[in-house]
Amino acid sequence: MGKKLKKQRPVNLHLQNIRFPVTAIASILHRVSGIIMFVAIGILLWVLGLSLPSPEGFLQATALIDSFIVKFIFWGILTALVYHTLGGIRHMLIDFGYLEETLAMGKITANATFLLTVVLSILAGVLLW
């Protein structure tokens, strides 16, 4: 009995063969983008706080935003915002019954969200640089 049980147990996890469904990736990214924006609130409020009290502070803030790394961070925040907003609208359309609750529709709208995010993210990059 013991022998048979042992043989049926998985030997290892084939990590390279595991593929997440597109809907799972969409869900994980929605959470990740939500957390990124939560952290972003702190960063953005800090830059706003730097820019407001004095003209010198304002110049400091504009100089900061001019650097590549800060622009890159802002681009990341904007991309997270775009994805989270589109994903949120997708969620609400499903919840309110405007999109049928099927796997096929889930896949189509997840892919549409990704595609739109890429387009708007490129646009955000063009606006920033």
Ligand code: HEM
């Ligand atoms: C600064 C702005 C925002 C922050 C920090 C934020 C953050 C989050 C976080 C942390 C979650 C939980 C994710 C999870 O548990 O998987 C969430 C869920 C959600 N967010 Fe946002 N969010 C923001 C803006 C928005 C906007 C603009 C929309 C819609 C247009 C939106 C729609 C949603 C929806 C529908 C959910 C629930 C998703 C679900 O049921 O799994 N959020 N948000």
